[in-house]
Amino acid sequence: MSVNPVMERLGRRIRLAVVGGAEPSFIGPMHRLAARLDDRYEIVTGVLSSNPEKALAQGRAMGFAPDRLYSSFDEMIAAERARPDGIDAVDIMTPNDSHYRYAMAALDAGFDVICDKPMTNTLEEAELLAKKARETGLVFCLTHNYTGYPMVRQARAMAAAGELGEIRLVQVEYVQGGNAGPQPANLTGPRTWKFDPAKAGPSRVMGDIGTHAHNLLRFITGLEVSEVASDMGSIVPGHTVDDWAGALLRFPNGARGNFWVTQAAAGVENCLRIRVSGSKGSVEWMQELPQRLDFKPLGAPAEVRTPNGPGSHPLTRRSSRIVAGHPEGFPSAFANLFSDAAEAIAARRAGTTCDPLALHFPTAEDGLAGMRFVSAVIASSKANGAWTKC
Numbered sequence: 001m002s003v004n005p006v007m008e009r010l011g012r013r014i015r016l017a018v019v020g021g022a023e024p025s026f027i028g029p030m031h032r033l034a035a036r037l038d039d040r041y042e043i044v045t046g047v048l049s050s051n052p053e054k055a056l057a058q059g060r061a062m063g064f065a066p067d068r069l070y071s072s073f074d075e076m077i078a079a080e081r082a083r084p085d086g087i088d089a090v091d092i093m094t095p096n097d098s099h100y101r102y103a104m105a106a107l108d109a110g111f112d113v114i115c116d117k118p119m120t121n122t123l124e125e126a127e128l129l130a131k132k133a134r135e136t137g138l139v140f141c142l143t144h145n146y147t148g149y150p151m152v153r154q155a156r157a158m159a160a161a162g163e164l165g166e167i168r169l170v171q172v173e174y175v176q177g178g179n180a181g182p183q184p185a186n187l188t189g190p191r192t193w194k195f196d197p198a199k200a201g202p203s204r205v206m207g208d209i210g211t212h213a214h215n216l217l218r219f220i221t222g223l224e225v226s227e228v229a230s231d232m233g234s235i236v237p238g239h240t241v242d243d244w245a246g247a248l249l250r251f252p253n254g255a256r257g258n259f260w261v262t263q264a265a266a267g268v269e270n271c272l273r274i275r276v277s278g279s280k281g282s283v284e285w286m287q288e289l290p291q292r293l294d295f296k297p298l299g300a301p302a303e304v305r306t307p308n309g310p311g312s313h314p315l316t317r318r319s320s321r322i323v324a325g326h327p328e329g330f331p332s333a334f335a336n337l338f339s340d341a342a343e344a345i346a347a348r349r350a351g352t353t354c355d356p357l358a359l360h361f362p363t364a365e366d367g368l369a370g371m372r373f374v375s376a377v378i379a380s381s382k383a384n385g386a387w388t389k390c
Contacts, residue, residue: 017043019076028048050098096118118370119142133363140363143337144219148332151293152219164277172258176209210259213261219362223255228373228388232378234264271288284296
């Protein structure tokens with residue numbers, strides 16, 4: 001990551017506007033850190049809150065120039081579109097229900113988009129947004145950040161190279177405990193919007209972490225889920241939103257899988273885990289031990305793969321900033337998506353060809369696939385677990 005192709009192509013950093021992520025947000029600082037880590041973006045403006053006064057105050061605190069302080073998203077888009085030194089891209093990290101409107105407006109204005117997951121709250125919105133991204137040719141990066149981990153990319157490269165053989169089994173789980181307690185009585189506090197289906201979408205657990213688990217299995221295997229048989233709901237008394245979902249999976253090549261996600265496993269922190277088994281062997285990865293990928297070849301001793309260690313693929317090495325044996329983590333994985341998107345944005349704006357290794361970030365098409373999966377899981381559960389096409 002020592003070479004900065006953005007500076008080489010454009011002669012400057014990408015001018016980025018941030019939308020959402022005001023204090024006390026967790027994801028807002030993570031997006032801003034990821035944008036800065038490889039020095040490919042300059043955050044020049046933004047609207048960090050839907051509250052006009054807070055938006056202006058947060059903009060001042062961020063150090064935005066006085067003529068780039070805006071009280072609303074629409075004001076910012078109009079003003080930046082008219083500037084000769086206007087923004088290149090918009091980074092969206094607002095509640096789920098506004099992703100569609102902000103992303104569509106940014107694309108309509110000619111700005112590339114980086115958007116937090118889920119891409120939209122409904123399948124219909126996802127279809128329209130993916131169509132808009134295709135029509136405009138603009139870069140759309142969806143921040144399924146777990147695909148940025150070096151060893152997740154190693155697993156993808158191994159699967160693509162045939163090192164696992166034909167994929168036969170996929171097991172993925174995302175288990176958290178942050179929602180194991182009672183639902184807040186007052187839903188006007190910070191982050192309580194996730195308990196409001198109008199903002200968080202038709203299933204909290206599927207929008208929040210189910211889309212991550214689904215994206216991870218697609219990213220590594222290269223397979224689409226063709227059918228699901230699912231069950232979902234709430235297991236904590238008093239919860240009015242889904243806190244658990246599970247599904248059996250079928251894939252077009254005949255492979256089978258299982259999927260389960262919950263935010264109600266008391267005491268568990270952030271355990272995203274996947275096992276992919278093929279005709280030649282299996283790989284296993286867990287987010288809480290992200291430097292390690294276990295490879296278990298058929299008829300041979302098990303191996304442990306690490307970033308920059310023996311057997312690393314070019315996609316893996318590209319995603320690691322430090323030498324073998326040193327830990328990397330969540331912010332670095334996030335930053336890999338931002339850096340890849342930056343290269344794609346710079347190449348598009350410069351009219352040049354992008355490094356193919358930079359084009360592994362999730363796109364609007366992945367967001368659409370995610371919403372198809374969410375819709376199928378919900379429909380199957382409502383049909384008492386009947387097999388439902390994605």
